[in-house]
Amino acid sequence: MPFEFIKTSVDNVYIIRPKVFEDNRGYFMETFEKRSFSNLDFNVIQENQSYSRKGVLRGLHFQKGKFAQAKIVRVIKGEIFDVAVDIRPDSKTFKKYVSAILSDKNKEMLYIPRGFAHGFEVLSDEAIVVYLVDNFYSPENEGGIIWNDKDINIDWPIKEPILSKKDSSWPTLKQFLENERSEKR
Template sequence: MRVKETKLKGCFALEPKVFEDNRGYFFESFNQNNFNKLIGQNISFIQDNESFSSKGVLRGLHYQRGEFAQAKLVRVIKGKVLDIALDIRKDSETFGQYVSLELSEENKNQLFIPRGFAHGFIVLSDTAIFSYKCDNFYNKEAEAGIIFNDKNLNIDWQLNESDFIVSEKDLILPKLEKAIL
């Protein structure tokens, strides 16, 4: 597996080694020892989540606050998404900056998003199955988010906003400057 730290400290793009032949393919999607060694941290994932969405569905930008903050390892099983990690660590040199990475069933790439980041994605294919590991359990009282179209963030979601399908809950999220971090 190849690992490259993004411009945001602690956030890593991972590219697995895929073995293909006339039968199909095989790759190791996760190995705890190798993962921790490659990113130089000791992360223990305790919860796996999966979502199915149609083209234009935008989920995010979400995060968990305080002791319930979560690091995530995300990937796409079927389809293609544009994945966004937004640095919301107040003491970070890259506070308010984001990285975007196309994740798909073809490239099998993954993104590690450390605690202190908001996360979201938009589905670029007809449908997508999105999977992520978390290092902390979900807690409803700690959930928070930032509106996807905050002009100060200037995120290019690669689709026209008129084609977005966004939940009622995500449509009322605050801008970064008003978010409770």
């Protein structure tokens, strides 16, 4: 099998280690092969790419409702601290997070199922991150959690990150869930 799926402390979140064939010319690896990923509830429909410089933190993002997305995240240049937070209130791992160092050197990927918020912080001078997703982006169904939510308590390596205006103004998870309940009434 060209991939090793490594279980994490949160159910259904996996670190994926591809088989890499290296020689004096460089390397070759499969980054996705549908049959190998059949154990995941994942059907790729879109690929996204971002470029960021050192200290940038993107996240914590997710899509709501029927627009929720599962993701496979990998780095093609640089190194990031990648995070997946379980935001499913009925989950036994609610508010728990998984973090992984993803880089062009280790070539590992992170599988993040639906119902999770995702974010990353760039540790190298620059990073190019590629995401495979299983649902289309819907701007009106975009959600986010503030990166430094004390109830989640992520141990980010860079304590004063560079944030977009949007990422610096997301609610806490508690505030988000309260707003969602209010809107359903």
